[in-house]
Amino acid sequence: MTAGTTRDRITQTALKLFTAKGYDKTSLREIAEHLGVTKAAVYYHFKTKEDILTALFAERIRPVEALIAWMQGQAPGPSTRQEALRRYAAEVAHVTPLFGIFQDNGGALRNLAIAATYRDVMKGLMDLFLDPEADLASQLRCVLALLVVHGAPQALAGIGNSTKEERAAALAVALELLVSADSARFLLGDAHASEAQLPL
Amino acid sequence: MTAGTTRDRITQTALKLFTAKGYDKTSLREIAEHLGVTKAAVYYHFKTKEDILTALFAERIRPVEALIAWMQGQAPGPSTRQEALRRYAAEVAHVTPLFGIFQDNGGALRNLAIAATYRDVMKGLMDLFLDPEADLASQLRCVLALLVVHGAPQALAGIGNSTKEERAAALAVALELLVSADSARFLLGDAHASEAQLPL
Amino acid sequence: MTAGTTRDRITQTALKLFTAKGYDKTSLREIAEHLGVTKAAVYYHFKTKEDILTALFAERIRPVEALIAWMQGQAPGPSTRQEALRRYAAEVAHVTPLFGIFQDNGGALRNLAIAATYRDVMKGLMDLFLDPEADLASQLRCVLALLVVHGAPQALAGIGNSTKEERAAALAVALELLVSADSARFLLGDAHASEAQLPL
Amino acid sequence: MTAGTTRDRITQTALKLFTAKGYDKTSLREIAEHLGVTKAAVYYHFKTKEDILTALFAERIRPVEALIAWMQGQAPGPSTRQEALRRYAAEVAHVTPLFGIFQDNGGALRNLAIAATYRDVMKGLMDLFLDPEADLASQLRCVLALLVVHGAPQALAGIGNSTKEERAAALAVALELLVSADSARFLLGDAHASEAQLPL
């Protein structure tokens, strides 16, 4: 509260603006003006515009890294993956807006170091869900499972439901996909595992 | 082929660069230099940078509109939706890079008229898949179904499989999701139909 | 009618646009578009944008030159000047919009050869009204006399009366100023002044 | 003098250049180069090219507004108008070059907000001189009276006399016109006119 107050206000404002208008379309002038300080003041706290994003990211990526660490300490398998998904849904929800920046600004961020880091972390998480020997469809199901808990808020924005219910539905569908992937894996050699999906 | 050579070369180069570096990060100077002409030459063919994107889009959105028209001519129902998904996969594949621009540049494009058009067309298609009275999870499944055939190439880019197989897998998973959504719908009154998905 | 049709349409359109928006703010593209032809077509008829203005001017400056010639053929004196003013009012009225271009675009035209020509012609006319040995105030009155018949339409635009009455009033005031100038000259012992100028 | 040095140098240079070459024909590059700074430095002090003109204007229009306020505090009538004219000549003289910009650049400035403001202020002043029920000629005389003290320097530029004498002559002629206007009013039964205006 005493130290770093301004620094924090900068990151907060930046997150708000980056999310609302995109990283590239948010200028340092805007950030500074929103805070009632000068650009130079921002530069006192951050060497670079990119540094703001980096700080933003570092503050918020930890739960994901913690989740990765947790998974690495468990025996791999369906139940671990399912529990991981549940945890991801629970812990990553409030972080989502940050990730929206990466999703929405692929073009703008392609050259930033932090974007590579983000991709690496996400890939690391993904790799713990994927069985490289499984068939393509199953891999896709896993990717989708993560993606749906990750991105449901954005994806459903057009439909407009309460965020809480959305997340519950997203988790349900995600688990469904995971289960489906695992069952395909289980029925080794069967390319489609089609009967598993038949409603009964 | 004979007429409009330069104009076409502009759109092609622009598509390549917009996809590779993002819309905002691609300057008209770059486009012009890639073509060995001056910026002014580009402006002879397109009144605006945005116009290039608009032309790009107009050339390529037609199959989606055709699909929408086709669906509107069919009786709504699971089999129509499934066939629509198959057609989408077949006809939209070669268009995907364009859409990647929209996906990747949400931030940069938010204010462009063409982005709104894109969203409108996509929403129109989506609405033909969604049953507004179905439960949230089923709606999500439909969204995902479209999204996976639409975005699989990008989503799997990190895994790097042959595009052809990818699309087949994406379609399989998408159909699976559609079926799952319809089965939930079928079990009217049951909010979750959760056991139906359990692999047995 | 057969030859030069397009040429004439160009000058007419140019006059309209130059008057409405200013010379500099009117681009050749606009002129061409208003006519439904290409810029290159305009360049077929005029080597230069300035050439259009020059042609416009040449077509319309003749009455002023004729007036100058007429004055030079008369004995200098109050009655000649008064008659000249009357003729100016009568013959220059329909030309005024062209001169508005020069008045309104001093900045824009300062470097154009035609602007110098315009100034020279006007100066030539003025010199026939001015007695270089008269006192400053009288010279000013003469300048004003010409200026008021010349510019009354523009000057009174804000008040908004019928053009015809405006011109009558302008001429009346202009003659008044001339008379006043001459009477001052007379009172200082000038040989040219006649009794006709005394008010009443 | 100590603070705002650069800002002031910008407005001064801009005034000089706007006057010499016209607003449109003066580029920011030129202004910057004349000052030995970069374009961006100019943009640090003024958000817009138009802003420079606006600042220029705001600094200099005050005497005119003060004059308007003074007139509004007086009883309307010939002597007030005459005194107002004298004050205008005294206080507005050093401001004239600015107004020359507006006079000379009608075309270029038509769309600038500041030009509308200028016209409004001038119209406000004019309205205090004009009797809307007077005859057209008298209205013209009033307009001319203002115009001649306002524009004499420019109008007489071709004749080239000492500015001081010019202004005296301009004021004399202007007062003459005012008197003439009021006497006409009197002869038509207006209550304000006094015998002082009758020539002799």
Add this chain to the structure above:
DNA sequence: AATGAATGAGAGTTCATTCAT
């Protein structure tokens, strides 16, 4: 801890003009 002033690079856009066809 923060400011005011300035910079260099580059963006999109517009214009008058040219020339082969």
Add this chain to the structure above:
DNA sequence: CATGAATGAACTCTCATTCAT
């Protein structure tokens, strides 16, 4: 008589960044 294509120069303006104070 006219077009389509292209150019070079200029323009206003914005941005991330630096630095002395």
